[in-house]
Amino acid sequence: MNASQEIPSFDVLLPDLNKSILELIKDYRAEKINSWEELEERVNAFFTPERMDEVESIVPGWRKMASSSDGVTLVHVMCVFLGLVMLPEFQNLSPEQQQLAKWIVLFHDVEKAHVRGRKDLTHAFRSAVLTAGRLKTLGFITTEEHESLLDSWSELTVSAVTKLDESSDYIQDNHKLPSIVEGIRRMFGENTPATLITEGVLLHMSIDVVEDYPQAAPLRDEEIKRYVNTDLVPLLKVMMLADNEGWVMFDPEDRLKQRNQTLKVFENVERLISI
DSSP states (O other): OOTTSOOOOHHHHSHHHHHHHHHHHHHHHTTSOOSHHHHHHHHHHHOOHHHHHHHHHHSTTHHHHHHGGGGHHHHHHHHHHHHHHHOHHHHTSOHHHHHHHHHHHHHHTTTOOOBTTBOOTTHHHHHHHHHHHHHHHHTOOOOTTHHHHHHHHHHHHHTOEEESSTTSOEEEOGGGHHHHHHHHHHHHOTTOHHHHHHHHHHTTTSSOOOTTSOOSSOOOHHHHHHHOOTTTHHHHHHHHHHHHHHHHTTOHHHHHHHHHHHHHHHHHHHHHHHO
């Protein structure tokens, strides 16, 4: 990672949210929160209109995301934060990497749409577009090309969808990844904090990690080698570990199974990018 750039602090910009995450972890570990319903009650109590406004000021679209799917996505994202901070892999990251991981979690589902009875299989690309358009405002450094490229890059990334056949849902079109990733790096630079955050959001649905829940458009091995480097891989690993945790925090058996499967997959990812 380009260490010359200071990383705007999630903890400083969203102090109430960060404090709430730590308090929820403390109560979860003390077995004062034992079900999704109990966590949902705590999350809803935290997000007063004032606190919703605070997060919305950092991430436009947060309020819309929080109200979709009867609040399920909001509770899931909070579960992902809890899972992230409790991960030993997160604790082993540098302080700078920990901040990047929190920003990735904050943005990763912000454009997730509710489609009754169906999954939104393209929200990672749309969430990356919102991320790329917001990071400069938060204090992340961009290149001189950021302003001139952002609109055309956003249009390309949002339109990067395809169907396997007429009856299938839209999935992300990985054939457009060369131009999408090149655009990110032109707007933010190589391996900069903003690049790693945007790429982490973009690719958080792009690697198969849990056998029971395959991704709709996973990267092939040669694509992993092309788009995932040694700076991005630890962030993607904790993001995808935590994303799983966000659904199975109250199911110890599934939690352990999904964790082990994800770690095994990332052993292979790390092997691939080292070749």
